[in-house]
Amino acid sequence: MKISLWTKIGLVTLCGFWSIAYGEMGFRCEGHIIDVGDSEAELMRHCGQPTSRDGSLLVYDQGPEADTIEVTIGVDGMINRIHYVPQ
Numbered sequence: 001m002k003i004s005l006w007t008k009i010g011l012v013t014l015c016g017f018w019s020i021a022y023g024e025m026g027f028r029c030e031g032h033i034i035d036v037g038d039s040e041a042e043l044m045r046h047c048g049q050p051t052s053r054d055g056s057l058l059v060y061d062q063g064p065e066a067d068t069i070e071v072t073i074g075v076d077g078m079i080n081r082i083h084y085v086p087q
Helices: 005-021 040-047
Strands: 027-029 032-034 052-054 057-060 068-073 079-085
Touching (some): 027 040, 040 057, 040 068
Antiparallel strands (some): 027 032, 052 057
């Protein structure tokens, strides 16, 4: 089955809107973009230890002027959710 170019572009666009709508945009640590699908090891290498951890939920408090970032790690050791908590 052949998929047209316009269908592919539509799917990519839809996925992008889906990620934005559900708060799964990446964030920066030391100049690197951390995103869904990255490994926990890569997260730790660039962002360091989280402010707090509760099982698979890692919390990065970015200070009083920025949103807190909650990162959920899947059983495979990969980031499967990034959620911004407004201050």
